[in-house]
Amino acid sequence: MQFADDLKIFTSFSKSQTGKTKDLQKAIDSITEWSENAKLELNKSKTYVLSLGKTPTKVEYRLQNEPIKRELTVRDLGFILNEKLDFKLHWRTAIKKANFAIYSIFKSFCSSNVRLLLLLYKTFARPFLEYGTVVSNPTDMKTVKSIEAVQNTFTRRVMFRMAGRRILNTDPEYRSASDRLIDYNLQTLKDRREHFDVKFFQKLLLGKIAIDHNNYFSYSPTKTRRGHSYRWKKSKTKISRLFFTNRVLNKVVNQSSRKNTDSDIS
Known part of the structure; x- marks a missing residue:
């Protein structure tokens, strides 16, 4: 027997946009139709719903007319995730x-x-x-x-x-x-961990990772009046301050500033 493996679909919506849940159900139905045509069975026992957010809206989704089980914590690609994504x-x-x-x-x-x-x-x-x-x-x-x-x-x-x-x-x-x-x-x-962050950031900047860094920060080869070449949206919450972009760019910019100061002193 063959199974369609490791497939994820998601959507985001506010409490005033609950109609978007229908779009997700349509996507589930489309995948179900595709898998049946391809003769690949979807493994219902390993299919689940995880809602993210402070007070997520709990919506029932169905797979082949059966409710998809809802989990509070799930294991995905080696990570254990929960509703708060706090790890x-x-x-x-x-x-x-x-x-x-x-x-x-x-x-x-x-x-x-x-x-x-x-x-x-x-x-x-x-x-x-x-x-x-x-x-x-x-x-x-x-x-x-x-x-x-x-x-x-x-x-x-x-x-x-x-x-x-x-x-x-x-x-x-x-x-x-x-x-x-x-x-x-x-x-x-x-x-x-900080070293791994910087290495990932360098690969991201060089285009060696299939993620468009312009969605998170911009880079200019010419330094600005701030003394560095990066621009990014400043964090307003504790969670966003710890996000990869903020924690790495703050470190990179601080290191750059120290090097410039050392160079001026010498």
Whole structure:
């Protein structure tokens, strides 16, 4: 049996535009007709509705005359999404998986070879904490600290493994979390997320990603009186301040300003 896989349709509307829900139902009906003609069965058990917004309007949609089930949280392309798109459950799950991977590494390998342990960590644990962070970048300090704590746990256990015993933080040979990062040549996960943001931004600017950046910001090769070449809509809410465009452009512009200041001083 064949199935049509990974198909999404969506629409947005205000409470005064509920008539748009009919457009979405028409789209569902059109897909149903196409799938029947193509002899590809739609998997009803994996079809669901997720409404986004503070107080979303709950509308019943139907697939082949059966109501489509409504979910509060869904997994999509490796992300766990909810109505608020806050990714808190996504990060709790990722942290749990990364911690279990670290536990498994130290349980399965008796080696005290730092290079091997780092390779295992980077291969089996850290990817849980770095998948799609351009999209799911954590926005609250509690989550940020919880993510960083995973790597701190790993480096602490490496320190114990190297010493052959548990070291108390009062012992002379104890190394702080920041010192351990230097010892094992690791960056903070927050710094790595910022690096991924900038790399994505560069690819976006160079047209290597199929997204029109003009929908989010404009760029001019010639610097303006503001000292940089970017223009974008300033944020008015906390959520929009943490949106990719704002958090990256603010960082890029600040870095550019510092370089210009350094150049003027020199």
